Amino acid sequence: MKNIDSDGAVPPQSEASRSRRSRMRLSQRSLDSTVSSSPPTPGTLTRSGVSLAELKPGECGYISRLLGQSSARIRLLEMGLTPGVHVKVLRIAAFGGPLDIEVRGYNLSLRRDEASAVWLSHEDLESV
Amino acid sequence: MQAPANVTGSSETGELVAALVGNPNCGKTTLFNALTGMRQRVGNYPGVTVERKEGRASLADGTHLRLLDLPGLYSLTPHSPDEAIAREVLLGIRPDSPRPDLVINVVDATNLERNLYVTSQILDTGIPVIIALTMTDMLEKRGEKLDAVALEQQLGVPVCVVVASRGEGLPEMLGRLKTPGDPPAPAWQVTDAVKQAIFDLQRYLQQRHELPERAAFAEAVSLLIQDNSALTSTPQLEELISSTREKLAAADVDFVTRVIEARYAWASRMVTSSKSRASATALPEASVSERVDRIVMHPFWGYVLFFTVMALVFQVIFTLGQGPANTVQNEVGELGRLATRFLPPGDLRQLFDAGVLGGMGTTLSFLPQILLLFFFIGLLEDTGYMARAAFLMDRLMSRVGLHGKSFIPLLSSFACAIPGIMATRTIGDRKARLITILIAPLMSCSARLPVYLLMTSAFIPNRRVFGIGSVTLLTLPGVTFTAMYFLGMIAAFLMAWAFHRTLLKGVSPSFLMELPPYRLPAWKTVVMQMLERSWLFIRRAGTVILSISVVIWFLSSYPKMPNAPPQKALTGSYLGRTGQFIAPVLRPLGFNWKMGVGIASSFIAREVFVSTMGTIYNVDSPDSRVGQASLGRRMKEDVNPRTGERVFTPLVAVTLMVYYVLAMQCISTVAVVRRETNGWKWPIFQLVYMTALAWIVSFIIYHAGMALGWGVR
Structure with missing residues (x-):
């Protein structure tokens, strides 16, 4: 786990990450109109230092690590959400409902609180 | 791993035993049906509600293959009862299942990576494995190609491409079953x-x-x-x-x-x-599914479509299911008249007619709706729509500890709680499923309709509540009707919330759910599943319904009073006495002993209340329109002999309806809950809580009404 912690993606409320996030939101909004009409290309709006729950539809990232207690965490890992894997949020249900994500070539839905245990990192991070 | 001594191994019967293992939605059921045809047995693993399926397939050399269809799973690390059982069967540590000689691992070619995850766990067990590779046709449509020979070399186990719906590749696969070879040492490596x-x-x-x-x-x-x-x-x-x-x-x-x-x-x-x-130009199939999802899962149009689909499905269940349900009951009645000719008049004939055939009629009358509901549920599941519907409804449902998939069982409980409770099997999460079962009977089912109709038409004045000009849009009886339906729904959600916070606290529900690509339904699978589940209902719930029907018949006909008029015979019977006995408990609700008899007798089914009232008030055919009107009139005219006050007032009628909204007045539901939860604990709990809830709410309504001066006698 050491190498994962060193990417500086941990504190969700740090000044740096907050400003980065707001910048991401701006750029995302401006891109929205172009993205929605054409098939989305993976890897364009890559986010890091945030949890999966904070992503908006069309955004993606690479998993850095999973928080939480063992049973739910093992389940997420077993469904293929392992460190280094690319995930993309396809859509979010109304009123803050579950997320529909693409991982390892299939669609998985999970609730917001489950998604908030999944942290994303900069790049395709070497995990072993 | 060591096999316990009590396992009946393949050596004893001389048959090859194979376990069918794979992810959910990988085409496993279709393959199982294609291999076994109608030669399958469906049941439950003892002590849990996990479906146990076993079948037989013939091999080319004349011997048979015993096929155990294990529940679909993503991993052998047990997270659910399904997965725990699958693992135990594979390891040969379940006394009720033979240790498999080999595993047929069904692998979905379009989702290879995640499917092979389980394969790596199966290989670890050391049992010989043969891979049945499905969905290769779907993969080709996506413009991708899978080299089965290369995969076989890499994995070190036989890989057979099968298209189960067309029977392709099945003989080849069966031919290789006897020579799967030694399982290779698992190749995955840790640091x-x-x-x-x-x-x-x-x-x-x-x-x-x-x-x-x-x-x-x-x-x-x-x-x-x-x-x-x-x-x-x-x-x-x-x-x-x-x-x-x-x-x-x-x-x-x-x-x-x-x-x-x-x-x-x-x-x-x-x-x-x-x-x-295969080709760079081919249209990726995934994007077709994705394009459909943009509408189906749209935050607005998705819901419009969902409610349209639901309305259509339930309209069909209502209109197509109601007719056959009545026909079935009439046919059973005919059968009774026919059969009783051969029996001497007397107790035996009555027992057979009212008790046995009555119970059978009750059981079978649920059948058309159960068949239809399971047909549609199978269809929605098989096409992949069910997961989308759950996705859309999850937010609403999760607030009270339910699951997105709880919605359809609850909705179908408006028709009848029996198919509704059986439909909870689609909910994987144990806690969410149990809460759904516990609250499902609070939805106003069609059996409450006769009670509501009798009460509103007789006691609720037909006054205009809302309208535009001369067009009356809302009347008081209409509003009362709607209020009863809403009361049931509100009570259901409040109780779900209460159970979620108290009784079933701690176990956190998970919504991790695959959204499988859209597929054309495999009709055979849908129909087989529909028949299996309906048969299970008849076999298990039917026996309980039948025996309780006989008991209720006995209570309502004994002690015998040969020359007494029907209402005397009823009120003098054990059942009538029970009604009078419980009358003091019902008095705080404004009910008299006649209603007590009605409530006691309608425990078998709510609609019986109307016919019991008919007997007590001496009205012929109270189910008909004329009969109902005259029953209503007689009930209105009924006065308390001591005080001279009317027995029924609008307030009493409303209180009685509220009681019927909330009380568990249905033995068939009790029987089904017992079956679905595998024990008497939950049905008894449900019976107690619903009766208590009904009593308390009725008490509050009656006394609040009296205090507000609505209870004019």
């Missing part, structure tokens, strides 16, 4: 640090339990991950496990993540070495 840390444990298992090196490694891994193993635990083993865990923690190794990653790394190597793009 040296992990290997070193678990070496002691592995060596202990190797020596003490005489496991081969690789099997000992696999067993060590599963012991460290889940404390759940085929091996009987010894103090020495416990000691080794905890010391190994300490070693891993000291080395800062996240063992679980490393193991799962290693399996996926292996799976992904298998994929890259066998998969290729």
